[in-house]
Amino acid sequence: MTRFMFPDFQRQTRMPGHEILSTPAMRLRRFVQVDVAARLRERRWLLPLLVASVIALIFRNNLHGATSQGIGQANSWDLLLRVFANPYGIFYCFTPLYLYLVSDLQSESGFAESLLLRVQSRSRWWFGKVITLSLLVCAYLLLLIGPVVAIATFSLPWEHTWSLPTLSEPIKLSLPPGVFAYTPASAFGWLVCLLAMGWLSLGLLVLVGSQIFRDEKWGFGIGMLINLSGVIALHSQIAAPYDWLFINYHIILGTHAFGDAQSPYPSLAASCLYWATWIGVLLMVGWQSSKRRDFLRKG
Amino acid sequence: MFRTEFYRAFCSRSFLLALLIAGAALAFGLNDYGMYAGSIPDSAPQFLFNAYDAVVRTQNTIIALFIPIIAVLPFADSLALDRSSGYLRSVLMRTSYKQYLSAKLFACTLSGGLAVAGPIIILFGITNLLYPRGLNLNEATQIVISAPEALGPFGTLYRTTPDLYIMALVFTCFIGGASYALLGLAVATITDNRYLVLATPLLLYHLASYTIANLGFSRWLPYSAFAPQVVIGVTWVHVFPTLAAIALGSLAVFIGLAPRAKAQA
Numbered sequence: 001m002t003r004f005m006f007p008d009f010q011r012q013t014r015m016p017g018h019e020i021l022s023t024p025a026m027r028l029r030r031f032v033q034v035d036v037a038a039r040l041r042e043r044r045w046l047l048p049l050l051v052a053s054v055i056a057l058i059f060r061n062n063l064h065g066a067t068s069q070g071i072g073q074a075n076s077w078d079l080l081l082r083v084f085a086n087p088y089g090i091f092y093c094f095t096p097l098y099l100y101l102v103s104d105l106q107s108e109s110g111f112a113e114s115l116l117l118r119v120q121s122r123s124r125w126w127f128g129k130v131i132t133l134s135l136l137v138c139a140y141l142l143l144l145i146g147p148v149v150a151i152a153t154f155s156l157p158w159e160h161t162w163s164l165p166t167l168s169e170p171i172k173l174s175l176p177p178g179v180f181a182y183t184p185a186s187a188f189g190w191l192v193c194l195l196a197m198g199w200l201s202l203g204l205l206v207l208v209g210s211q212i213f214r215d216e217k218w219g220f221g222i223g224m225l226i227n228l229s230g231v232i233a234l235h236s237q238i239a240a241p242y243d244w245l246f247i248n249y250h251i252i253l254g255t256h257a258f259g260d261a262q263s264p265y266p267s268l269a270a271s272c273l274y275w276a277t278w279i280g281v282l283l284m285v286g287w288q289s290s291k292r293r294d295f296l297r298k299g
Numbered sequence: 300m301f302r303t304e305f306y307r308a309f310c311s312r313s314f315l316l317a318l319l320i321a322g323a324a325l326a327f328g329l330n331d332y333g334m335y336a337g338s339i340p341d342s343a344p345q346f347l348f349n350a351y352d353a354v355v356r357t358q359n360t361i362i363a364l365f366i367p368i369i370a371v372l373p374f375a376d377s378l379a380l381d382r383s384s385g386y387l388r389s390v391l392m393r394t395s396y397k398q399y400l401s402a403k404l405f406a407c408t409l410s411g412g413l414a415v416a417g418p419i420i421i422l423f424g425i426t427n428l429l430y431p432r433g434l435n436l437n438e439a440t441q442i443v444i445s446a447p448e449a450l451g452p453f454g455t456l457y458r459t460t461p462d463l464y465i466m467a468l469v470f471t472c473f474i475g476g477a478s479y480a481l482l483g484l485a486v487a488t489i490t491d492n493r494y495l496v497l498a499t500p501l502l503l504y505h506l507a508s509y510t511i512a513n514l515g516f517s518r519w520l521p522y523s524a525f526a527p528q529v530v531i532g533v534t535w536v537h538v539f540p541t542l543a544a545i546a547l548g549s550l551a552v553f554i555g556l557a558p559r560a561k562a563q564a
Contacts (some may be wrong), residue, residue: 044495051506054510055509055510055513058510058513058514059513062513088509088512089509092505092506092508092509093505093506093509093510096501096502096505096506097502097506100498100499100502103494103498104492104494104495216494217493217494217497217498220494220497220498224501228361228364231364232361
């Protein structure tokens with residue numbers, strides 16, 4: 001069809017910047033570049049910087065208050081973990097903001113069909129969107145972590161060990177004592193890994209929802225509903241093993257076993273497997289539904 | 300113009316969807332209350348579970364998380380839709396822009412307020428059918444703390460005229476719903492993206508709640524307007540100035556940017 005409508009399209013296409021897009025990989029790369037740049041240029045992508053800065057400043061003041069009580073000196077990891085390991089922060093602040101930013105990734109304001117013609121394949125279009133989403137998750141994490149690291153660097157020391165206030169009151173970081181077997185850096189690394197996988201899964205769910213309902217509002221609604229189910233599960237006592245189905249057990253660092261065989265919580269590896277399953281299933285569902293998507297129909 | 304806008308606001312799938320979401324959230328809360336009521340011992344006080352406490356407890360559950368989306372769903376995105384679909388140009392041939400905006404403002408405010416308050420009135424009707432109308436004032440066995448300072452701005456009414464107290468809660472919810480609907484309308488003057496119009500008030504509500512809670516000003520939480528029993532000591536000072544600020548700020552943006560919206564039509 002494309003070849004019939006645009007006879008010379010298969011041979012080579014010149015894009016702004018005079019780049020010859022002759023191979024599928026190059027077309028996909030260009031598609032992702034254009035898509036990511038278009039998203040990140042939107043002013044609302046400044047919100048993570050603002051929100052992370054405000055929250056980091058609030059938590060830094062709280063930490064200074066704790067330090068002045070004479071328990072010991074807090075360090076930068078305390079601030080990072082207080083900001084990002086807090087379940088309420090994840091469910092009420094960072095996840096809604098993330099969903100708000102990525103939920104209209106499917107909407108291209110009538111531009112979708114022309115993009116599809118350029119990438120020349122529905123599968124490539126879908127996987128381009130997945131790559132875009134993955135890059136946006138990374139960008140979102142950087143935009144959140146960057147200001148907190150900057151504020152932590154200016155106000156607290158960097159250390160390789162857990163601080164005394166944290167060791168004396170781990171509950172303030174919403175962490176179980178088992179986490180102290182890890183270094184703060186590796187605990188934070190695991191936290192970022194869980195957040196990245198969780199947000200990628202939720203983003204894929206939103207993408208698939210928007211694609212199936214042809215409306216980004218539904219995608220956002222589904223994402224918020226799953227987020228809300230995590231909030232409800234956090235406050236409820238759901239019987240095992242069904243509790244493991246909810247996202248709160250897999251996105252919050254504090255709800256992990258950390259090698260404790262008696263713990264009711266999953267291990268970090270089990271959570272990674274949980275998110276990998278989400279990602280795998282949603283990739284397939286999205287791929288199949290993209291094959292049937294009517295790109296000419298709006299809304 | 301007013302009749303058309305009111306018809307569009309109230310006889311729409313979006314209004315129905317808002318009522319459904321509110322209804323589902325309230326049903327979830329009522330079920331939660333009912334689970335306790337199902338195991339009443341014989342020795343329990345007569346009004347241990349009653350129609351008033353059922354409303355208060357139900358209002359304290361997940362519906363408070365959804366209020367902004369319930370308020371903006373009926374009509375807040377209509378300005379963006381009218382502009383992007385070209386409907387606004389057709390309207391301007393028949394009426395003045397000022398009249399169109401006034402009708403839009405009233406329809407949006409009323410539909411937002413009613414989408415939030417209406418289901419609570421229906422809930423009160425249902426709880427009157429399910430539970431006895433009376434209060435359990437024995438503080439040792441109370442499900443809902445009846446001290447006035449624990450019941451929000453109109454807490455003193457609870458013991459004397461509980462029906463009026465519930466109506467005062469409904470009124471507060473109406474004002475809150477109307478304020479968030481206005482916020483949505485204000486966002487619609489800035490962008491044509493209907494998704495952003497619907498999602499922005501909800502996001503701001505949650506971000507503000509989280510930030511205010513961490514600052515230690517729990518009484519000022521946006522939730523307090525809809526579930527004043529969550530925090531002890533919430534008064535009208537914590538509820539109405541915040542809602543007034545949201546409504547007036549939104550109104551200022553709406554009036555200030557509406558001419559730009561017309562130019563883009």
